[in-house]
Amino acid sequence: MPRPERDLREACLKEALAIIEHEGVERLSLRDVARRLGVSHQAPYRHFPSRDHILAEVVARAFEEFARHLDAHPKSSDPDRDMGLMGEAYLAYAAKHPLQYQLMFATPLPSTDTHPEMMAKARHAFDMLLSALRRKAAEQGRSLAEEAIVLDALFIWSGLHGLAMLRSSSAFDTLGLRGAAIENSTAHLLSRFGDALGH
Amino acid sequence: MPRPERDLREACLKEALAIIEHEGVERLSLRDVARRLGVSHQAPYRHFPSRDHILAEVVARAFEEFARHLDAHPKSSDPDRDMGLMGEAYLAYAAKHPLQYQLMFATPLPSTDTHPEMMAKARHAFDMLLSALRRKAAEQGRSLAEEAIVLDALFIWSGLHGLAMLRSSSAFDTLGLRGAAIENSTAHLLSRFGDALGH
DNA sequence: ACCTCCTAGTAGACAGTGTCAACACGACAA
DNA sequence: TTGTCGTGTTGACACTGTCTACTAGGAGGT
Numbered sequence: 001m002p003r004p005e006r007d008l009r010e011a012c013l014k015e016a017l018a019i020i021e022h023e024g025v026e027r028l029s030l031r032d033v034a035r036r037l038g039v040s041h042q043a044p045y046r047h048f049p050s051r052d053h054i055l056a057e058v059v060a061r062a063f064e065e066f067a068r069h070l071d072a073h074p075k076s077s078d079p080d081r082d083m084g085l086m087g088e089a090y091l092a093y094a095a096k097h098p099l100q101y102q103l104m105f106a107t108p109l110p111s112t113d114t115h116p117e118m119m120a121k122a123r124h125a126f127d128m129l130l131s132a133l134r135r136k137a138a139e140q141g142r143s144l145a146e147e148a149i150v151l152d153a154l155f156i157w158s159g160l161h162g163l164a165m166l167r168s169s170s171a172f173d174t175l176g177l178r179g180a181a182i183e184n185s186t187a188h189l190l191s192r193f194g195d196a197l198g199h
Numbered sequence: 200m201p202r203p204e205r206d207l208r209e210a211c212l213k214e215a216l217a218i219i220e221h222e223g224v225e226r227l228s229l230r231d232v233a234r235r236l237g238v239s240h241q242a243p244y245r246h247f248p249s250r251d252h253i254l255a256e257v258v259a260r261a262f263e264e265f266a267r268h269l270d271a272h273p274k275s276s277d278p279d280r281d282m283g284l285m286g287e288a289y290l291a292y293a294a295k296h297p298l299q300y301q302l303m304f305a306t307p308l309p310s311t312d313t314h315p316e317m318m319a320k321a322r323h324a325f326d327m328l329l330s331a332l333r334r335k336a337a338e339q340g341r342s343l344a345e346e347a348i349v350l351d352a353l354f355i356w357s358g359l360h361g362l363a364m365l366r367s368s369s370a371f372d373t374l375g376l377r378g379a380a381i382e383n384s385t386a387h388l389l390s391r392f393g394d395a396l397g398h
Numbered sequence: 399a400c401c402t403c404c405t406a407g408t409a410g411a412c413a414g415t416g417t418c419a420a421c422a423c424g425a426c427a428a
Numbered sequence: 429t430t431g432t433c434g435t436g437t438t439g440a441c442a443c444t445g446t447c448t449a450c451t452a453g454g455a456g457g458t
Binding site: 024025026102105106108122123126147150151152154155157158159160161162163165166169171174175176177178180181184185188189192193195196197 | 223224225301304305307321322325346349350351353354356357358359360361362364365368370373374375376377379380383384387388391392394395396
């Protein structure tokens, strides 16, 4: 029985993510993870109480990486342009890692209560959007009422999230949409955001 | 062994939907369906080749019911108002049947290829949106180019779908959003659609 | 040195699942 | 009557998550 990694816990998480990334989350099995790592089927249970706990941690890390990607998006001092760049970064990530995106937002985890730190990482990205909207509202001399800012943030997030989900599902194919429409959908969405919020 | 229904096939679909509706799709098991119907665990296999085939048919019917609901939305001769009503109907249905909505749009079915008739039913709803946008564009004297219409349809659908998904997930709770923001999100989204498309 | 405790891993079992194969029995056509 | 087909049954298999019991090895105290 070779010990393939110094830290089995870390190895489990890595292997689980690898499986999810090109088989999908529903194909993930702890026994398979153990098998690939050359350990007994119970070894992972020394480090995680249950399958859900592994999943929750993988999801948490996916959120961290997503947030890191959004943080690293090309910045602009113009709030308008900055929001556009952030939106592009958001959709680009979702398009590049569809299974990971679905893992974050479409995985039915009963563990949301027991793992509040998980989706709490998503809060960071939402705050970035809020502050961008505040800058924009200030520049336009519009109301800075928190309620209005939050509602606009939900409006934008809904659009981004919806497009990302529709893209990563097969909805567009079965609707028989042309490739051109799909490719232009990002630019169009962002430009419509501009129309809606002024400028 | 009592025969609870004349048609076992229909009974399976009904029971499967019932299970999904208040346990979630991942809890669905064919053996459980059989058990509840008082038949052997293999009986359903006489009517469906596999679990995925049952799921696909349940999803197809969910789409049918969803489309029926959208068809029955309160109409208005004003295209603007009509689109608003349709949006409200869309989000109301998603809010009322969150598990069914997730079943339709967030269930990973490898069977999309083998069951093209399934999501094809969704096409109908998309066509309703397209024609509403065409009426609106005609009224405003804007371009009727198919490409532009489709892009706007995607823009709107993305927003509706995104909000519906975010609502039916626990995202809003974990983000610590106030109830008021959530309740107003529908109205705000629809009014922003109006801003974006003019009027 | 010895004993104890803890950690990380193993092996075996159990109930649950989807699915395959073999069989049973009634209806109906030849 | 005989045979076939549709619809159901039973039994098995491999797979899953998870419970329990066991074991090897090291740290630390006495």
